[in-house]
Amino acid sequence: MTTQALSLDEIYQLAFDCLTKAGADQANADAVANTVMRAERDGSASHGLFRIPGYVATLLSGKVNGSADPQPEQVTPAFVRCHGQNGHAPLAINRSVEMLAESALTCGVAVLSLTHSHHFAALWPETEALAMRGLVGFACVSYMPMVAPAGGREALFGTNPISFAWPRPNNTPLVFDMATSAMAMGEVQIAARDGHKVPLGTGLDANGELTDDPREILKGVLLPFGAHKGSAISMMVELMAGPMVGEGFSFEAQEGDNGDGGPPQGGEFILAISPQILGSDNWAEHAEKLFAKLESIDGIRLPGQRRHKMRADLGAREVNSELVEKLQTMS
């Protein structure tokens, strides 16, 4: 794979230009371009510029509203609702997080229901934003059916990621953000593109047989992580990002989608909880005792640390050259 170095500003600008050229307004293009730049910055290529063709496709097809102007509303002291106006999710999330955080800092717990939105990014931007305000953040979204429930052979669930962030005052938060499939679809796509194999158990081929060839899995179906237990968690995500917030399931997202290759309409469930209100005054230093135990085990890194280490480097990032050339023609 040939790569080329782009500065973080260049990554942002390339994304921004592609989005505005496709019809997004400044506010929406800025929010998405920032999300994409931060993914590249943190070493998550599968959520970086790699996603721009999908974002652009949804703007060009008219599925996504590039001028969405989402306005969060406080429904109860602990519940914020945001109608995404069929825009990409980042602007709606940015505008809702402060209200959600204020609610949780007052009530101890609060939820955000985001509907009529198109999510195509990682979840750590929203859970980390809560953690930076001293809150535990939890978020989940469903997507398109790509994962067979444990025991099945046909796609029903999305890759249905969940993210959890724990605040660490004066430190970067502890964050995990993971697909409830054995592997994220973006990683399978990148493995297929780069000619790498994937672990057996990642998915089934079109005949329902296990395979380590990501190209065959793209014709077949992914499997949940952790067999029936991971499958139960994926089902929980379908319910929480679906009827819980007044949105659809992955299979309904597909039914309503125009097939432009970009993200379908869907919902997101975000939970914020205050350990300062629920727990003891020493909650933060107390949690560090567990982290110290974990870090003392050979070969174990706390979730999110690799990303935060990369973040500290403000230098250029290596991006797939073919992708950059493609985006330059779109910008």
Next chain:
Amino acid sequence: MTTQALSLDEIYQLAFDCLTKAGADQANADAVANTVMRAERDGSASHGLFRIPGYVATLLSGKVNGSADPQPEQVTPAFVRCHGQNGHAPLAINRSVEMLAESALTCGVAVLSLTHSHHFAALWPETEALAMRGLVGFACVSYMPMVAPAGGREALFGTNPISFAWPRPNNTPLVFDMATSAMAMGEVQIAARDGHKVPLGTGLDANGELTDDPREILKGVLLPFGAHKGSAISMMVELMAGPMVGEGFSFEAQEGDNGDGGPPQGGEFILAISPQILGSDNWAEHAEKLFAKLESIDGIRLPGQRRHKMRADLGAREVNSELVEKLQTMS
């Protein structure tokens, strides 16, 4: 294994008598005996009478207060705290659930923090109690270190179960309740007692090697389900049932425990969310569409269904004879 038939009343009474003989007052013995009877009724032997020797040990050793009189308090409109007064958890949970449910039915979401409590049961009694009130319930507890984090070989996490219940008006709720270890400790103990093997990947022997012999795993360590992803979820449970609610980690529970064989002191985190407030009016029938899809897959049962089917049978239950004889000497 020899078994004998006990009616549900006999199961309750045997448990109740053992508990009161060991010093529990009527209210505490009733709450625990009910929890134990309902586990036997639902076919969960590992949470049934099998647990009574452990409950009794904690009363006899004085670790657990058999006269705990826990009083839940409403801290914010969405946050209920209950100090368990060092009793067994069931009485504190029974007394707190209504206040938690009322909070969630008003605010859309609410949390219960239970501290200074000794939890030795399944989690579905509390999540199902919320689902019966039209709420989604989520609960988690930590316990004693028995599970090595993914990549480690020494116990740090408890088996750290999580339970999720989705309300189904005019039907039993959809409920899962599962250890975040590859297998629950009670199931490993029962497999060891009954001479059954367990799947490879369940745990490591004392030398840190994989084994399918449950007796060797009892000398070694369990593994998380789903490798590093399940390990991340188990870590999340340590944080939520620990510093989030002002309680300790599994490794601290062990450090503070007197080794009587019964449950250590710990915390529980319970979340209740109202799909009626967050979602659309048709949330309940909407969710059924997913359940119908799942049930149409050959060999897939909705989580909790086996238990609810057994529950409908009010007849006698087969219980290990050796256990019954042992309990009769304790009652």
